[in-house]
Amino acid sequence: EAGVVQSPRYKIIEKKQPVAFWCNPISGHNTLYWYRQNLGQGPELLIRYENEEAVDDSQLPKDRFSAERLKGVDSTLKIQPAELGDSAVYLCASNAGTGKETQYFGPGTRLLVL
Amino acid sequence: LAKTTQPISMDSYEGQEVNITCSHNNIATNDYITWYQQFPSQGPRFIIQGYKTKVTNEVASLFIPADRKSSTLSLPRVSLSDTAVYYCLVGSTYGGSQGNLIFGKGTKLSVKP
Numbered sequence: 001e002a003g004v005v006q007s008p009r010y011k012i013i014e015k016k017q018p019v020a021f022w023c024n025p026i027s028g029h030n031t032l033y034w035y036r037q038n039l040g041q042g043p044e045l046l047i048r049y050e051n052e053e054a055v056d057d058s059q060l061p062k063d064r065f066s067a068e069r070l071k072g073v074d075s076t077l078k079i080q081p082a083e084l085g086d087s088a089v090y091l092c093a094s095n096a097g098t099g100k101e102t103q104y105f106g107p108g109t110r111l112l113v114l
Numbered sequence: 115l116a117k118t119t120q121p122i123s124m125d126s127y128e129g130q131e132v133n134i135t136c137s138h139n140n141i142a143t144n145d146y147i148t149w150y151q152q153f154p155s156q157g158p159r160f161i162i163q164g165y166k167t168k169v170t171n172e173v174a175s176l177f178i179p180a181d182r183k184s185s186t187l188s189l190p191r192v193s194l195s196d197t198a199v200y201y202c203l204v205g206s207t208y209g210g211s212q213g214n215l216i217f218g219k220g221t222k223l224s225v226k227p
Binding site for chain 1: 148155156157158159160163201215216217218219220
């Protein structure tokens with residue numbers, strides 16, 4: 001079974017530029033999460049989707065961050081414009097959404113904003 | 115969700131048993147205790163989960179005392195490949211649709227030859 005797929009794995013951009021990250025969850029997983037992980041810290045939740053609905057986006061900086069999961073499968077996280085402080089690893093995770101199973105994480109996208 | 119406290123780092127040698135203790139004084143009745151492992155350049159990976167007493171799987175054991183205010187992850191006979199960051203999380207589920215995972219800074223385990 002394929003795991004959570006993320007692309008790109010690495011991205012270097014200059015500040016004020018836009019950037020997008022893509023995630024394809026495990027097949028059949030209804031719940032999808034985006035996390036941000038700063039160096040030396042644990043992951044922090046940005047947004048959670050149940051199918052195509054964003055059910056928890058309280059930690060998403062909405063002035064510059066946006067996300068979508070139009071068909072309830074893959075998802076895109078966008079930052080526009082990027083700031084120096086956005087440099088981090090962006091992790092995507094998924095689970096079947098029944099409430100008891102573990103989350104499966106992708107390898108992440110490492111973003112460096114110069 | 116209950117806050118957790120765990121050591122920032124630990125060192126061990128190959129073949130030793132490693133015990134990482136996590137404090138969660140404000141754990142709620144419905145909360146489970148879950149441990150994740152994270153290698154560099156990878157996402158966290160589920161290790162084990164428990165509610166009380168002892169849970170064992172093929173990679174680790176989890177010991178939870180009666181008051182549930184702490185828990186200990188035990189890794190038997192560690193190898194170099196067990197070098198990673200270990201996160202202790204407390205919440206009402208594995209972090210599925212009914213709950214979110216809140217990670218702390220984790221414990222960085224370094225296994226030496």
